[in-house]
Amino acid sequence: MDKMLPAKGLRVLITAGASGIGEAIARAFAEADAKVLVCDIDANALERLAADVPGILTVVADVSDEAAVTAMLEDARVKLGGLDVLVNNAGISGPTGRIDTLSVEDIRRTLDIDLLGQFLVVRQAAPLLRQSEAGAIINISSVAGRLGYGLRTPYAASKWGIVGFTQSLAKEMGPDGIRVNAILPGIVRGPRIESVIRARAEAEGISYADMEKQYLANVSLRRMVEPEDVAGLSLFLCAPAGANISGQAISVCGNVENI
Structure with missing residues (x-):
């Protein structure tokens, strides 16, 4: 069973880790005796997490600000003493609507945070990860990275991009002993999916309850994913039992068939 959990003392950086999936991952690594550094744009949420x-x-x-990323990786180097695991979790939901109704600003912001942000973080984390004996990158994508998602095109494009980024990085960084995988969460319980369902319900002119039923009807298990489900897979991918898993896009979604 020891092989199912990460080694103690791993140095872990988690982006957007003060709430939702990121928070669950941060708590899971902390419970596994890792040294955890969490970034977020919400200072108050970070304070609450650190206190708890x-x-x-x-x-x-x-993560879309290159200077901020530079400072964050310097924090990782100084405060953690290096880096073994990077969890690229930062992302936003992006706009909901037909492509010709979306503003260029909203499209660009979604791509900058959800996709470019992962490039910027990995670009500066790579030298530290190469010095690790257990280097691993987990990029958080979405089931929208394997399925078409009407009315949510900027978000889906970024999440498909993360899968390609992950598979390419795995080939590039594998010779350095660094494993790179993507996790594709499904409908994860929490405030974010509530706002997504609400926006889509408004766009299609139906009630929130009916829109939620439509979402869950597309899930074989007919239920939402919990943030802790994603955290559990994150731990496994950094454990000895996951030592030969790389270049994979793994869904944690209850088998979402359509969105």
């Missing part, structure tokens, strides 16, 4: 989970380190950073 003693030992977690925090830094305010926007």
